[in-house]
Amino acid sequence: MIYADNAATTKMSRTAVEAMLSVLGESWGNPSSLYEHGQRAKDVLEAARKDVAAVIGADPREILFTSGGSEADNQAIRSAAALGAKSGKKHIISTAFEHHAVLHTLERLKQEGYEITLLDVHENGIVLPEEVEAAIREDTCLVSVMYANNEIGTIQPIREIGAVCRARNVLFHTDAVQAVGHIPVNVGEDNVDLLSASAHKFHGPKGVGFLYARKGVRLTNLIEGGAQERGKRAGTENVPGIAAMAAALKEADAAREANAARLTVVRDRLIAELKQIPHSALNGDEKCRLPGNVNFCFEGIEGESLLLLLDDKGIAASSGSACTSGSLDPSHVLLAIGRVHDVAHGSLRLSIGEDITDEQADTIVRSVKEVVEYLRGISPIWRDLTSGKKDFIL
Amino acid sequence: MALYSEKVMDHFRNPRNVGIIEDANGIGEVGNAKCGDIMKMYLKIEDDIIRDVKFETFGCGSAIASSSMATELIKGKPVSEAMKLTNQAVAEALDGLPAYKMHCSVLAEEAIQSALEDYRKRTGKEE
Numbered sequence: 001m002i003y004a005d006n007a008a009t010t011k012m013s014r015t016a017v018e019a020m021l022s023v024l025g026e027s028w029g030n031p032s033s034l035y036e037h038g039q040r041a042k043d044v045l046e047a048a049r050k051d052v053a054a055v056i057g058a059d060p061r062e063i064l065f066t067s068g069g070s071e072a073d074n075q076a077i078r079s080a081a082a083l084g085a086k087s088g089k090k091h092i093i094s095t096a097f098e099h100h101a102v103l104h105t106l107e108r109l110k111q112e113g114y115e116i117t118l119l120d121v122h123e124n125g126i127v128l129p130e131e132v133e134a135a136i137r138e139d140t141c142l143v144s145v146m147y148a149n150n151e152i153g154t155i156q157p158i159r160e161i162g163a164v165c166r167a168r169n170v171l172f173h174t175d176a177v178q179a180v181g182h183i184p185v186n187v188g189e190d191n192v193d194l195l196s197a198s199a200h201k202f203h204g205p206k207g208v209g210f211l212y213a214r215k216g217v218r219l220t221n222l223i224e225g226g227a228q229e230r231g232k233r234a235g236t237e238n239v240p241g242i243a244a245m246a247a248a249l250k251e252a253d254a255a256r257e258a259n260a261a262r263l264t265v266v267r268d269r270l271i272a273e274l275k276q277i278p279h280s281a282l283n284g285d286e287k288c289r290l291p292g293n294v295n296f297c298f299e300g301i302e303g304e305s306l307l308l309l310l311d312d313k314g315i316a317a318s319s320g321s322a323c324t325s326g327s328l329d330p331s332h333v334l335l336a337i338g339r340v341h342d343v344a345h346g347s348l349r350l351s352i353g354e355d356i357t358d359e360q361a362d363t364i365v366r367s368v369k370e371v372v373e374y375l376r377g378i379s380p381i382w383r384d385l386t387s388g389k390k391d392f393i394l
Numbered sequence: 395m396a397l398y399s400e401k402v403m404d405h406f407r408n409p410r411n412v413g414i415i416e417d418a419n420g421i422g423e424v425g426n427a428k429c430g431d432i433m434k435m436y437l438k439i440e441d442d443i444i445r446d447v448k449f450e451t452f453g454c455g456s457a458i459a460s461s462s463m464a465t466e467l468i469k470g471k472p473v474s475e476a477m478k479l480t481n482q483a484v485a486e487a488l489d490g491l492p493a494y495k496m497h498c499s500v501l502a503e504e505a506i507q508s509a510l511e512d513y514r515k516r517t518g519k520e521e
Contacts, residue, residue: 302430304454308406322430323454330430345430378412378458380434380450381427 002315002360006201006292007150007178007351012244013203019247020205023240031237032228041239048246052210055253056195057186064211064219064229065242069177069198070101071222072211075233076173076194077105077144079213079220081114083171084141090114093135094144096336097121097151101196102144102175103332119145125154125284125337133164142171147179147195151320151333151349152284153293155183162191171217177201177209181252182290183260193217199241204248208241259354263291266352266361270294273365277372279385281394283334283347294350295320297334297343299394300382301375306348309371315364320347342381343393398455399489405459410466413448419516422508425501431457433505435465439513442473449505456488456495457502463487464502473513479506 003011012020027044029037046060053060066072077092084090094106096118106116117135119127127145136143143165148155158174165172173194179185180195181202187195194217198209213219225234252259267289271282274296283295298306303321310317320331322345329335330344339347350364376382384390398406420437431453438446447469449461464484468476481499485491491499 300452302453302457305406305458308403308455312407321454341430342427345427378409378450379452380423380432381452383414383450 002356002363004315004317004350004352004356004364006353007153007290007349008318009200009206010203010353012200012205013248013251015251016204016244016248020240020244023243027239027243031239032226044243045237045239048242051246051250053212055185055249056180056197056212057188058212059215061230062187062212062215064213064233065237066196066209066211066233067207067238068209069099069175069196069201072196072198072209073099073101073173073175074105075211075219075222076196076213077102077109077142078222079218080142080144080171080173080194081109082220083218084139087141089139089141091117091137091140092142092144093117093119093132093140095119095121095127095146097125097149097333098144098146099150099175099177102146106144115139121154121336123338124288125149125152125333126288127156127161129157129160129164132161133168136164136168136170140168140170142173144173144175147174147176147185148183148290149284149333150178151331152295152337153178153290153351154284155179155288155290158192159190165193166191178290181249181256182292184256187212187214199245199248202248202252204245205241208238208245210245255354260291263352263354263356266356266358267291267294270350270352270361270365274368277369279392279394280372281343283337283339290351292352294352296348297339297394298346298348298372298376299343299392300379300385301346301372303330303345303347305375306346306368306371309374310367313363313367313371315367318349318351320349321345340393397492398459399491401463401487401489402456402459402491405462405488406455409449409451409458409462411448411462411469412450414450415446415448418448420509420511420513422505422510422512424504424508425453427452430454431498431501433457433461433501435461435505435509437509437513439473444468444471444473444476453498453501454495456491456498459488460484460491460498460502461505464506468506473510476506477510479503 029041031042180197195212279299303319304323334344415436418436425431481503
């Protein structure tokens with residue numbers, strides 16, 4: 001199988017698996033227990049916290065382990081909203097193409113009386129810092145902009161947006177789930193107050209992630225109970241998962257530059273080749289995107305059938321088609337960059353991993369071309385477009 | 395468990411009766427691109443028998459499979475029988491569809507009915 005869906009999840013690295021097995025076998029105690037077995041687990045936990053903090057330029061005390069990216073997003077936003085409400089600030093700025101973990105939390109806050117401004121992400125899928133600045137009001141308590149988009153891979157000017165927020169004294173959160181371990185992330189240089197990350201996006205295990213909260217940013221609990229995680233996240237820590245996450249992140253960070261350089265070459269080749277398919281369009285900025293992300297719309301076809309036929313050819317990918325999401329609407333990300341429904345249904349996301357070979361990239365190109373041509377051949381829309389009965393959109 | 399039954403995957407991978415009929419005397423198109431599903435059916439009817447049927451579909455795997463199965467179910471059948479084709483019959487013949495994909499079988503039924511309606515209009519057989 002050619003696995004080209006690393007934005008959905010990644011395979012755990014050998015190092016991460018071994019780190020997890022070691023905890024399961026030898027350091028299985030409860031970190032809150034005072035005897036040796038507990039303290040061994042505590043040592044593992046705190047070493048992991050140190051490792052994770054080091055990769056993003058944080059202090060270990062600023063790292064809170066969570067069940068994943070969604071929990072970290074929820075807690076970051078809920079915390080900033082609660083802080084804002086204390087001083088009567090109930091306006092939050094975010095963007096139209098955030099992950100649902102952010103968007104749905106904001107929707108809930110809207111029902112609770114907060115005002116939400118969702119910024120335009122433009123045709124290239126990039127937020128403008130000056131538009132963030134223009135949107136900030138006296139009562140703005142939070143700006144939340146994702147580091148890199150999960151569907152189209154576009155990388156946001158986080159540092160500049162962070163500087164704007166800092167100058168205006170507004171908290172800044174970034175959902176960095178797709179970025180951490182893949183591109184340089186440094187909370188200090190990036191002027192970030194809150195940051196979310198998820199282990200399974202960088203070859204760690206599922207069900208574990210972390211929230212960075214700058215010293216002085218008071219967090220609100222989502223889960224009440226014991227005093228774990230400095231009292232901000234109750235529940236016995238997922239020590240095996242956390243240890244594996246730290247091992248995976250350390251490993252990903254050490255190889256990051258080399259991996260990114262190689263992936264970028266393959267990515268650009270895939271983009272150049274797939275662009276040759278007539279009436280197709282790359283989604284998102286061509287250069288300012290994650291090293292492994294390729295996302296196209298192909299006019300006249302539907303994404304789910306494209307994925308099924310690619311699966312038959314041994315290629316695992318994803319689509320923003322409504323049929324693959326179980327809803328009637330295609331991806332909100334594609335709609336946010338101005339793709340109309342008709343073409344958004346025909347989207348394909350390839351998120352390639354470090355181990356991709358040139359032969360595999362060739363197979364992907366050949367297969368996508370074949371499948372798109374075949375599906376267009378049985379599509380009544382394609383017939384209408386090619387016979388001039390309808391105008392091409394792309 | 396797989397998303398679709400073997401039957402669905404078979405009709406999706408090897409759809410029966412794909413294409414167009416140049417001299418069709420009944421054509422029906424349903425669905426819209428906005429929702430991500432369009433089915434177009436071509437019928438060639440002689441002596442009240444569906445001598446030939448072809449389809450083109452823009453849509454997901456179950457939409458393509460439903461179109462294919464629907465054409466198989468009516469090919470060679472009298473018009474009166476084709477008129478009784480239901481979406482349940484299409485879905486059952488495919489060994490079932492996931493609940494959220496049942497609308498694909500509805501679309502197939504509607505496409506056939508729309509083509510038959512077009513045939514009745516063309517031949518003045520409207521009641």
